[in-house]
Amino acid sequence: MRIPDLTRIVIATRNGGKLREFRVLLAPMKSEVLSLEDASIDTDIEETGSSFTENARLKAISYSRFTRLPVLADDSGLEVTALDGRPGIHSARYAGPEASDADRVRKLLLELAEAAGERSARFVCALALSWDGELLLESEGQCSGIIGTEPRGTGGFGYDPVFIVPELNKTFAELSATEKNLYSHRSRAAASLLRELLNSA
Numbered sequence: 001m002r003i004p005d006l007t008r009i010v011i012a013t014r015n016g017g018k019l020r021e022f023r024v025l026l027a028p029m030k031s032e033v034l035s036l037e038d039a040s041i042d043t044d045i046e047e048t049g050s051s052f053t054e055n056a057r058l059k060a061i062s063y064s065r066f067t068r069l070p071v072l073a074d075d076s077g078l079e080v081t082a083l084d085g086r087p088g089i090h091s092a093r094y095a096g097p098e099a100s101d102a103d104r105v106r107k108l109l110l111e112l113a114e115a116a117g118e119r120s121a122r123f124v125c126a127l128a129l130s131w132d133g134e135l136l137l138e139s140e141g142q143c144s145g146i147i148g149t150e151p152r153g154t155g156g157f158g159y160d161p162v163f164i165v166p167e168l169n170k171t172f173a174e175l176s177a178t179e180k181n182l183y184s185h186r187s188r189a190a191a192s193l194l195r196e197l198l199n200s201a
Ligand code: IMP
Pocket: 015, 047, 074, 075, 076, 077, 078, 089, 091, 092, 104, 123, 156, 157, 158, 159, 160, 172, 184, 186
């Protein structure tokens, strides 16, 4: 595998929550972590894949054609058992293109109340690292939890206020950033990618 210079790396996202988490998760690489805006990439790549892995790959490869820097793409979302795995890859657009995190959480709680079933769920994160249009590495991380009946906590982003970590009986939004990183799908995917990167150095 060709190893790019990792002094600077672009995270293929416009989501501030994800970016903040990556700045911590990638700290061992000592890279400067840039957003799409920082890298002056204003094109948006459509997520047309049918899985988290396909979408992460698509974003990483496509965005890496707009910059000379390596690009790390994250495609992630929430799979709820009683909703047959929805919202899944549609997590970001679950309540429509203009909806807020609060709108998405509200819709999820309504749908789950109607389903009146079990409340187990999992977060999934697929990562893909690409450089110069070439896919270099991929990884995936998951974490299991329970969807609460009302939002709790003010930290994190997205569905964090309703995602309860059973061992702690706290939502991701009630954890500090460091605590969330002990359990999260994203931290597991990032750890596995960093391991592979070290092994191929
Ligand atoms: P995408 O990967 O940009 O397509 O969007 C992922 C969506 O899944 C986000 O907009 C959030 O709604 C949700 N999501 C992914 N990871 C997390 C997380 O760690 N906490 C809460 N919500 C998340």
